[in-house]
Amino acid sequence: MEQPAPPNPAAQSATITDDATERMKKCGTDGASGKDSEAAKQTRASTFQDMVTFLKSPTGERFIVLEMFILTAMTLLLFLLYQKELKKRADFQVGLEMIRTFVVGIDSTYKDKDDFQILAAAQNLSEEVRHLALKNDQLQKEIDIISKNVDDGWVLFPTAYYWFSHGVQSWMNSQKVCEKEGAKLISIETAAEQHFVVNEVKIRRKLFWIGLFKDNKAKWKWLSGTIPRAHFWKWGEPNKAAKYDCGVLAFNCRGSCWAALNCEQTIQYICKKVPNDAWL
Template sequence: MENPAPTKPAKPTKPKKPTKPAAPAEAPAEAPAKAEQPATITDEKTERVETPAPEKGTESIDNEASRKDSAAATAATADETHASGFQSMVAFITSPTGERFVVLEIFILTAMTLLIFLLYQKEMKKRVEIEMAMNMIRNIVVGIDSNYKDKDDTPALNCFKPLDFQILAAAQNLSEEMRYLAKRNDQLQKEIDTLTRNLKDGWVIFSNAYYLFSAELRSWMDSQKKCEREGAKLISIETVEEQFFINHQVKGRRKFFWIGLFKDKNENWKWLSGRLPEDEYWVYYSLHDELNHDCTAMTFDCIDTCWIAVECHLQMPYICKKVPNDAWL
């Protein structure tokens, strides 16, 4: 038998050198120093407790992070609200009620568009009519006043030019003059009709007035009222010629007639027109100074002086006189 080979003895291992403990890492330069808070001592046996204060930079960073988180949460909530609102609107539009609402909105918009179009067409038509009217007015004014003949200044549809206002002013003056003449013509026509009717009823024309020698019997006061209803007055004689005309008419009818001469409160004779008589034509036997003889009549039994004072209640015919008014002149 072979003897086993002898094994080599193991080499002794060298003991490892002890490693130096690692130096503690240096704190960052920018990190702020921790502020120490004073310890509170309750009694002699209580240990000193130091409460570390939070770092300044860390506090601001935490606040900013919390704000960002809050803003992000708000934005997410808003997005979810918008999304839910849009989904609600879509759901409403697709519902039968929403479809009817959409149709109604379309109908309203269509009606408003049509109305605006019609108003625009009406306005354009109105402006065209204004232009046509202005041209007609210009032609009329030029036909009356040739100073506007060579001043053609056709207005635009949306404005008037200075000359147009001059033409409008001239046209307005002509229009007012025409209205005045038309009014005067109407008044004159009425007076002509009244005159024609009065002539048929027995009125007599003399000088610039006409007279009615009535056939009915009335008192002096009633005679005055009757003349006023005819648009006249009980006669006031103003000239010698008129006096002779009245004498002639009274003598031809052989009646007594009331005239507008009366005695006022001061016992003075006065015409109804307010004038005092310049000449007096009392008949020789007239009692015009007697009491109660306050009204005057014309007698036919006279030559030139034919006034007679009598009591006002007596019944006799009367003479009305109508003088020209503005329509006659």
């Protein structure tokens, strides 16, 4: 059986030396930390003392008064803003109640609707009112136009104006006079219009130029270039004599009163216009 080796005196001495060194280092570090902590405490105490000294000085007192004034002013401002916001909300609520009363008065189904639905309904009603106002303005303008034209001697039927002239012109000059009035020599497209114009002509017992002419292909057309959809020629018309290329409305007839006449002859004429310049 082997015997344990005897302890080495040199190794034991080295270990003791190392432990002592570590304890010395640790003590040195702790001492330095303690000194640093003490220095920090002294610095904070000095700073606090300086602050107290400053606040006790005249300058510090003025600083405190200024801070208190700023704080008071900001508090007052916030209070005023809060009161203003409350007033806005109160005014908004009053306005909303008025809108609700108006909307419910028009349509009772909105009685139990929430505020957003009431506002949406009010906006829709506002758009409808604006549209109606625009339509009313347009109608008023048309009424003004009608009144002016009627006062100037134009006859209304049913959506167009007719001018039965007093003076006489050739067919071409008649057209020029009508154009100066924003009109054209009359075109007749329906039996109702034909009946109306014939009655007016019979009252006046004169021949009147209408906007009917014969083109270079011997086809009868209106000034718009369209071929008549209905014909109201007198018996034996249109006259095929030379230069009888323009249409007139006779008075010594029943319903069919169109006739052909020399375009250079001077007779009375009928102008026609509508408010939107859309010629029939």
